[in-house]
Amino acid sequence: MASQKLFSVVIFQLLLLVPFALGLPNANGLKLGFYHKTCPSIEAIVKETTARFISRAPTLAAPLIRMHFHDCFVRGCDGSVLLNSTKNNQAEKDAFPNQSLRGFQVIDAVKSALEKRCPGVVSCADVLALVARDAISLIHGAFWVVPLGRRDGRVSIMTEALTGLPPPFGNITLLKAIFASKGLSVKDLAVLSGAHTIGISHCTSFTNRLYNFTGKGDTDPSLDPNYIVRLKNKCKPGDIKTLVEMDPGSFKTFDADYYTLVSERRGLFQSDAALLDDNETKSYVKLQATSHGWTFMKDFGDSMIKMGQIGVLTGSSGEIRKQCAFVN
Numbered sequence: 001m002a003s004q005k006l007f008s009v010v011i012f013q014l015l016l017l018v019p020f021a022l023g024l025p026n027a028n029g030l031k032l033g034f035y036h037k038t039c040p041s042i043e044a045i046v047k048e049t050t051a052r053f054i055s056r057a058p059t060l061a062a063p064l065i066r067m068h069f070h071d072c073f074v075r076g077c078d079g080s081v082l083l084n085s086t087k088n089n090q091a092e093k094d095a096f097p098n099q100s101l102r103g104f105q106v107i108d109a110v111k112s113a114l115e116k117r118c119p120g121v122v123s124c125a126d127v128l129a130l131v132a133r134d135a136i137s138l139i140h141g142a143f144w145v146v147p148l149g150r151r152d153g154r155v156s157i158m159t160e161a162l163t164g165l166p167p168p169f170g171n172i173t174l175l176k177a178i179f180a181s182k183g184l185s186v187k188d189l190a191v192l193s194g195a196h197t198i199g200i201s202h203c204t205s206f207t208n209r210l211y212n213f214t215g216k217g218d219t220d221p222s223l224d225p226n227y228i229v230r231l232k233n234k235c236k237p238g239d240i241k242t243l244v245e246m247d248p249g250s251f252k253t254f255d256a257d258y259y260t261l262v263s264e265r266r267g268l269f270q271s272d273a274a275l276l277d278d279n280e281t282k283s284y285v286k287l288q289a290t291s292h293g294w295t296f297m298k299d300f301g302d303s304m305i306k307m308g309q310i311g312v313l314t315g316s317s318g319e320i321r322k323q324c325a326f327v328n
């Protein structure tokens with residue numbers, strides 16, 4: 001497995017580097033080596049700083065990649081998820097789905113290390129994209145290259161996080177529509193959902209499946225009845241505090257176990273189970289489950305590169321924030 005994975009990672013990087021080899025910007029204006037002249041050691045600084053945190057707390061990788069996802073799905077990858085609320089504005093951070101976002105201290109530490117070396121040059125949106133990549137790579141998960149040149153937005157609106165982010169109760173039609181609206185494919189949906197191989201969830205994100213699912217005192221028929229027993233043990237009705245491992249036993253390991261769980265009807269959210277309701281997502285789930293994730297690492301990197309380009313600000317749009325929590 002290890003050598004298979006290494007092999008696919010190497011091939012993957014080679015394939016990716018070809019179009020970027022000349023440092024040409026892609027369609028969205030991002031490019032590899034964007035800070036080549038203005039901040040040559042950017043990647044080393046980000047990686048070293050991120051490693052300091054991840055080595056002490058590997059479970060931070062999960063909220064960090066989720067933070068990048070939440071950033072990109074709301075107003076594009078413009079660092080809007082990092083902005084704090086102000087007297088006159090409730091920012092995305094204060095929306096319900098953010099509640100479990102953690103790891104802002106990592107972003108702040110990386111940003112201040114970069115400000116020391118190359119002040120006013122690197123955007124917070126790029127910092128987040130790099131930190132998310134490094135966090136996953138540092139826990140021996142997927143690796144992907146990160147084209148850079150994002151600029152930071154000046155706007156962050158709480159209600160947009162409620163409408164832009166897919167809910168855990170979403171059915172396959174809704175999930176496909178939300179991903180399509182971000183320029184992501186049905187395959188990207190199946191691939192990126194695989195991030196749920198790491199991390200934890202509050203009971204509130206799925207207890208509706210355990211108790212009174214349709215108001216008849218029933219449970220979600222798409223969930224394995226044995227798994228329901230186990231989850232009911234962890235989450236009593238009305239529990240808003242308890243945290244549950246999404247991939248029990250291996251919630252710190254970035255592997256393809258998620259697809260085995262989903263194919264065994266043990267996906268935690270309705271949105272996970274929904275992947276079995278569409279032929280394309282279903283066959284992706286089955287393929288990864290039966291091949292031990294043969295293409296998952298490469299696919300994940302490909303889809304992350306696409307996700308990292310959603311609605312980016314480039315050129316002279318936006319700004320380079322001095323502090324990630326505040327507009328200049």
Ligand code: HEM
Pocket residue numbers: 061062063065066069100102166167168169170175189192193195196198199200201202203204205269271
């Ligand atoms: C397909 C639609 C998705 C839905 C509906 C969804 C929903 C959720 C929910 C409800 C949680 C648990 C929050 C909580 O209760 O604490 C969660 C956790 C998580 N999500 Fe997703 N998610 C989706 C896609 C993604 C994507 C695309 C990524 C990253 C590429 C991602 C990465 C994560 C991670 C890593 C966690 C664990 C966070 C932690 O440990 O703190 N999710 N997701």
Ligand SMILES: *[C@@H]1O[C@H](CO)[C@@H](O)[C@H](O)[C@H]1NC(C)=O
Pocket residue numbers: 084085093325
């Ligand atoms: C931004 O808000 C968070 C809470 O959402 C808080 O912990 C943090 O200290 C604030 N950041 C700054 C720089 O004030």
Ligand SMILES: *[C@@H]1O[C@H](CO)[C@@H](O)[C@H](O)[C@H]1NC(C)=O
Pocket residue numbers: 170171172173174
């Ligand atoms: C999926 O969810 C949407 C929005 O919540 C709803 O309008 C639609 O009827 C649902 N579709 C199916 C097939 O259940």
Ligand SMILES: *[C@@H]1O[C@H](CO)[C@@H](O)[C@H](O)[C@H]1NC(C)=O
Pocket residue numbers: 212214215216217
């Ligand atoms: C289940 O839901 C129905 C309809 O919303 C409600 O009337 C009933 O009281 C609920 N039962 C329990 C045990 O919460």
Ligand SMILES: *[C@@H]1O[C@H](CO)[C@@H](O)[C@H](O)[C@H]1NC(C)=O
Pocket residue numbers: 279
């Ligand atoms: C999905 O696949 C099944 C069985 O292969 C087929 O009967 C069905 O028509 C397909 N549905 C769609 C929407 O393609």
Ligand SMILES: CC(=O)N[C@H]1CO[C@H](CO)[C@@H](O)[C@@H]1O
Pocket residue numbers: 093094095096098099100101102
């Ligand atoms: C990290 C963060 O800012 N979390 C906030 C999410 O939103 C709730 C309110 O819904 C705040 O209490 C949290 O501080």
